[in-house]
Amino acid sequence: MVEDASSIETALDSFEPPWVVKRDVLAAGKGVTVTSDRNEAHDALVAGLGQDGFVLLEEHLSGEEASVLVVMDETGYVCLPASQDHKRVGEGDTGPNTGGMGAYAPAPVATPAVLQRVIDEIVEPMHHHLRNQEVPYRGCLYVGLMIDSQGTPGVIEFNVRFGDPETQVTIPLISSDLAELLLACAEGRVSDIEVEFHSYYAATVVLASEGYPAPSATGRVISGSEIEMEEGEIRAFVHYAGASFDDAGNLVSSGGRVLSATGIAPEIGEAVAAAYEVIGCIDLEGSHYRSDIAYRALQRV
Ligand code: GLY
Secondary structure (H helix, E strand, O other): OEOOHHHHHHHHHOOOOOEEEEOOOOOOOOOEEEEOOHHHHHHHHHHHHHHHOOEEEEOOOOOEEEEEEEEEEOOEEEEOOOEEEOOEEEOOOEEEEOOOOEEEEOOOOOOHHHHHHHHHHHHHHHHHHHHOOOOOOOEEEEEEEEEOOOOOEEEEEEEOOOOOOHHHHHHHHEOOOHHHHHHHHHOOOHHHOOOOEOOOEEEEEEEEOOOOOOOOOOOOEOEOOOOOEEEOOEEEEEEEOOEEEOOOOOEEEOOOEEEEEEEEEOOHHHHHHHHHHHHOOOEOOOOEOOOOOOHHHHHHO
16 A cells, blocks of 8 residues: 555555556546556556545456455355456457446356355455454445456455446346345345346446546437347346436436446347347437447357
């Protein structure tokens, strides 16, 4: 942790590039700078110090990202299916970081062997720590992972909340009663309940306002988003985020990530296709979405 501008150079010397500079605050998924340019890393450290009074400088982890949402209380925990988010704004994971432009689950990179390591090496110790707090944690622990080519999981971040858009692709895969799980968590009874999952895949594609992730357009009318599709076991529907109604009752954009279209299907390709079928029916002037969500999973099929 860097708390003083005079220690920046020494801190930078203690890591190999690329440097990872991270604000340890809520930053809408945009609090991290990863760079091999020492001046840029220096500037990010100075900016973080100015904003928060402290900033983290971390080891760079390489590999493939995955997220595991863990619903926990002091009695136990339930890992939801591992998902993979797409944080960059552009196709092929290019361009600036965003809060997430799409996701899918279960993510094949999190094989059963990887997941077992995640549980043994990360979830169990964190649960042990959190359950032994004076006020034990009850809620969702978001475990942001980097999985290297050997299948070794490293932690990028923990959040004490669900993820966006990871939630859109994990909650629909729960086949048992979600409300029962959340109530049990709130009341400290997680170990008493059985949580079951569909053997389906889910994929979600985020529609963002013009300009996002920079300050983006608001107040534009959204049309076509009432669409839902269902064909046999394949379903797709819309989740709203940065949307609201204006005084005239029109559905309008109100923030960067406006909505997402989520497909659920027995195969990952079908889930992705269903999500794109729905998002293709929605009109919002200047909006954009990535056309390659789940490309890593589709390459593995
Ligand atoms: N999608 C990243 C996050 O929710 O933090």
